[in-house]
Amino acid sequence: MKATFFICFLITFTFSCSSKTTTTTGSINWWCTQTPYYQTCTRYIAESSPSTANISINQFLDITVNTAIDEARLVLKRTQGIEARTNPNGIEKILWHSCADFFDGMVFTLNMVLDHTHQPSTDDIHTWISASITYIDVCEKGFETMNITTDLLPKVTTNLTQLLLNSLAISVVMKGANPPGLHELNFGDELYNFSGLKTVQPDVVVAKDGLGNFTTV
Secondary structure, three states: OOEEEEEEOEOOOEOOOOOOHHHOEEOHHHHHHOOOOHHHHHHHHHOOOOOOOOEEHHHHHHHHHHHHHHHHHHHHHHHHHHHHHOOOOOHHHHHHHHHHHHHHHHHHHHHHHHOHHHOOOHHHHHHHHHHHHHHHHHHHHHHHHOOOOOOHHHHHHHHHHHHHHHHHHHHHHHHOOOOOOOEEEEEOHHHHHHHOHHHOOOOOOOOOOOOOOOOOO
16 A cells, blocks of 8 residues: 555645644534545544534544544455455455454554543554554555455545544644644555564465465464
């Protein structure tokens, strides 16, 4: 996946990455206009929550993450449906099953963001949202590694990816890690490296033709 997004970018407003932004309040519709994927935010959040009451950036993050969780559950269900219709003896079924596991793990991870009883830090929140994006990236790389092309995965995950990138942008602002201005982050190999999965080596090598009697890898 090569998803490029602007944490701060110019549309009608500039999403200012400064400490001042974290103390700003605004309506859900206003906050959506500040996000990288504002159209997705508007469609999924603003249109379903027409309230004009002002909310903080922390409240907006909770709403955005909760929406991403709902979408992740839907993506999980769709992925399981695709897996069920896939050739049971083919590698694609294994890949779709793995992706379903990733999306299930994503729901668990994102729920930690909303669990305020443990008072997660902004670093925790940023890490959990980043990990959720990595789930999608690793799912896609599974198909790439096996040289299998599918147009179903982008159709299933695009809106979820954009909701997560919006959430990540909010978390970056809350961290206050970036100076004011326009910033562009590239997600793809960078996230794969971030996850640490690129450096993981298998304990054994299983024959590509399926031979062998291994119970663990």
